[in-house]
Amino acid sequence: MKPVIGITMGDAAGIGPEIIVKALTHEEIYQNCRPIVIGDAKILERVQPIVHSNAKINLINDPDEAKFELGTIDVIDLNIIPEDLPFGQVSPVAGDAAFQFIAKAVELAKSKKIDSICTAPLNKEALHKGGHMYPGHTEILADLTGTEDFSMMLTTPNLKVIHLTTHIGLIDAINSINPERTYKVVKLAHETLSRAGFDDPKIAVCGINPHAGENGLFGYGEEEEKLQPGIERAQAEGINVTGPLPADTLFFRAGRGDFDIVVACYHDQGHAPIKVMGIESGVNITVGLKGGIIRTSVDHGTAFDIAGKNIADEQSMIAAINSAIELAPKRKLRRKHD
Structure with a gap:
C-alpha cells in the first residue's frame, strides 16, 4: 500500500504553496504515495494561475476522504489565512498558521492517519511574531511529540x-x-x-x-x-x-x-x-521523534524575494517527498509485525 504523506504548507507568504502545487503535478509522486496537503485552500487556489496549474483543489476533513488522483490536490483546510495575504512579507498570521499546519500534521501522524510528514519552509521571524518562539521545524516537532x-x-x-x-x-x-x-x-x-x-x-x-x-x-x-x-x-x-x-x-x-x-x-x-x-x-x-514519526523537508528557506513569481524550483520538495516515501513503508512494515 502506498504511504500517505502529509505535506504542510509552511509560511503562506513564501514559496511553499508554489512548490507544493508544482510538485503535485508530477505523475511519479502519485505513483509512489498518497499525498495530502495540510494548509489553506485559498492560498493554493491563488497560486494555481501563477504556476499555470489547473489541478482541482479538493477540500477534505480527514485523509479517508481524499481522492489521491493526479490532477486533484487533496487539502485539509485549516482556513486561518486571509485570502489577500501579501506574498514576500513577514506576517504574524502566516507565522502562526505555519505552526498550526505542523501541529495538525503531528496530530494526524500520532493517530496513524498519515505515514510521514513533509514540510514546506517556514519563516522564523514570522513564526516568532505569530507567538511561537522556536528556532525552527525540528524543535517544534520535538516539543509537540515530547521528544x-x-x-x-x-x-x-x-x-x-x-x-x-x-x-x-x-x-x-x-x-x-x-x-x-x-x-x-x-x-x-x-x-x-x-x-x-x-x-x-x-x-x-x-x-x-x-x-x-x-x-x-x-x-x-x-x-x-x-x-x-x-x-x-x-x-x-x-x-x-x-x-x-x-x-x-x-x-x-x-x-x-x-x-x-x-x-x-x-x-x-x-x-x-x-x-x-x-x-x-x-x-x-x-x-x-517519539512514536516513530518521520519528517522530511526541503533544505531551503521561504525565499520571500521570489514568492508569488513562479520562479521557485520544486525539485527539493520532490526530493523531500521521495525521502518521506522511502522511509514510510519501513515504518508501516514494522508496525504490521509489532
Whole structure:
C-alpha cells in the first residue's frame, strides 16, 4: 500500500504553496504515495494561475476522504489565512498558521492517519511574531511529540550529515556539546541508517577545531573532552564510528563513499557542504521523534524575494517527498509485525 504523506504548507507568504502545487503535478509522486496537503485552500487556489496549474483543489476533513488522483490536490483546510495575504512579507498570521499546519500534521501522524510528514519552509521571524518562539521545524516537532533526544539530518544523493547542535550561536553550540550528546547522536545515526537498510553503517565525527585540534595544537582540548568519550562509548557497543576527524577533508571523503554519514558539531559545519553539493536536491530529516514519526523537508528557506513569481524550483520538495516515501513503508512494515 502506498504511504500517505502529509505535506504542510509552511509560511503562506513564501514559496511553499508554489512548490507544493508544482510538485503535485508530477505523475511519479502519485505513483509512489498518497499525498495530502495540510494548509489553506485559498492560498493554493491563488497560486494555481501563477504556476499555470489547473489541478482541482479538493477540500477534505480527514485523509479517508481524499481522492489521491493526479490532477486533484487533496487539502485539509485549516482556513486561518486571509485570502489577500501579501506574498514576500513577514506576517504574524502566516507565522502562526505555519505552526498550526505542523501541529495538525503531528496530530494526524500520532493517530496513524498519515505515514510521514513533509514540510514546506517556514519563516522564523514570522513564526516568532505569530507567538511561537522556536528556532525552527525540528524543535517544534520535538516539543509537540515530547521528544528530548533528537537531531537534524541533511541528505543529498552523495552525502548525509547529522548534527550535534543546530540553531544556536557558535559559542553556545560548542559549550553545549558533551560526551552524552555525542554518543546519543552517533547512536541515532546508526539506528536511522540501519532501519533504512544500511548494513553496519560507517559513521565519522567531525572535530570541533581546525585539524580536529591536532593533538592540542588548536583549541583547548574540546575533542578529547566533548567528543572522544562519546565516540568510544558507541564503539564499545559495536557501532562503526570513527573520529574526531578534520572537517575540511572529512566531507570530501564521505562524498566519495568512505563513510555513510558525517556527524557535524554545529550548524554551518554540516549545512555548508550539503548546500554546496546541491541545494535543489537537499533534504532535511528530523531524526529520533517519539512514536516513530518521520519528517522530511526541503533544505531551503521561504525565499520571500521570489514568492508569488513562479520562479521557485520544486525539485527539493520532490526530493523531500521521495525521502518521506522511502522511509514510510519501513515504518508501516514494522508496525504490521509489532
